[in-house]
Amino acid sequence: MAQEDGKENTKFGSKMNAGFSKFQDSQQKSFDNFREQQQKAFEKFKESISKKWGTQNFLSSSKTNWVEYSDDQESRSLVNFKEGTATVEIIVEPEEAEDTEVIKQKMTQAVEDLSKSKGKIEDLLDEDDPQNQLSEEVILKDQFIDENGTKIDDSNSKEFAEKMVEEKEIEKQQIKGEDGKDRVLLSVSIPLAPDYLQKRAENILPIVTKYAREYQIEPALILAVIHIESYFNPKAISHANAIGLMQLVPSSGGLDAYRYVYGEDKVPSHFYLFNPENNIHLGTAYLQKLMTVYFKNLDDYENKLYCSIASYNTGVGNVCYAVTRTTKISPLIAQLNTQKPQYTYNYLHKNLEYEEARNYLQKVNEKYLMYQGWMK
DSSP, X not given: OHHHHHHHHHHHHHHHHHHHXXXXXXXXXXXXXXXXXXXXXHHHHHHHHHHHHOGGGOOOOOSSEEEEEOTTSSEEEEEETTTXXXXXXXXXXXXXXXXXXXXXXXXXXXXXXXXXXOOBSSTTSOXXXXXXXXXXXXXXXXXXXXXXXXXXXXXXXXXXXXXXXXXXXXXXXXXXXXXXXXXXXXXXXXXXXXXXXXXXXXXXXXXXXHHHHHHTOOHHHHHHHHHHHXXXXXXXXXXXXXXXXXXXXXXXXXXXXXXXXXXXXXXXXHHHHHSHHHHHHHHHHHHHHXXXXXXXXXXXHHHHHHHHHHHHHHOHHHHHHHHXXXXXXXXXXXXXXXXXXXXXXXXXXXXXXXXXXXXXXXXXXXXXXXXXXXXX
16 A cells, blocks of 8 residues: 555655646746747847948947937937946937037936936837836936936926037947948937936935845845846846846846746846845845755855855855865855855955956955945
């Protein structure tokens, strides 16, 4: 009877495993189909922009750059959150480029539009579509100031835009679109307020604090990760398809975090991950999983901290391998429990395989200490 029960259990387990594998395959297939459709939409958008701007002049959002085009695709803005600059560009016909008043009018409108923008998640869709809105409030709120230090809002945005266009140098460049037509590209650059990153941190602090409390993760650590991952760029997206403020890859870190939070195997969509609250929720939960699941048996908090920071960038297996030349966690735990945190930090900073990971550990740790001081 026991043998028969064992056989039945084996059959049941095999069916469960087969069912789970099918589910995983289905999830992966759905994600692959989604990525394929997303890539097709991006290529369609790129082709549309290139007709007027030329392929060599096409720009899109990155980890640190927020790029958006107007609905008529004849103006665009690029905000570099790492450098603290906003650049507004317009394209005009060659004859229009000689009309000073037309240029001032178009450029002023583009600057004003940027100062009021709440952004778009999907470039091909309308900004006014609530589902496509990148932010609930103006993205550059309190991040433009005039010469007197006055913050720019609806009441003075037009005056500010006019003044910037009047005072800043407008650069001109001859371009040719893929439609074969010659055009003139005009651009003006405007610095963000000196404390723009602090303002961006303050704007998301309520969300950070909420999930810091829920997952028992220091707010300073969450802010440090966001700072280095995206420089608080709400439309951050990397070449590896890491999305949002905390740069989660939907099919890996995003899936892992979603499973950890909701107990469900689901690949979160880019619409989901571009939402700041969703992104910070999953990113913070993933930090907790690193510290309290993977590295839970490390005795010293700082050892957990350094291993978790490095793992957020390069993965747990790579951190283990750097320390013990094996991807298993238990040898790492045994070794690091005999070491002081400073030794762990120095060792990881020197021996992590990838330079990006070594630099990441240093940068996040520096910002972590900075935000600890800022929040006192």
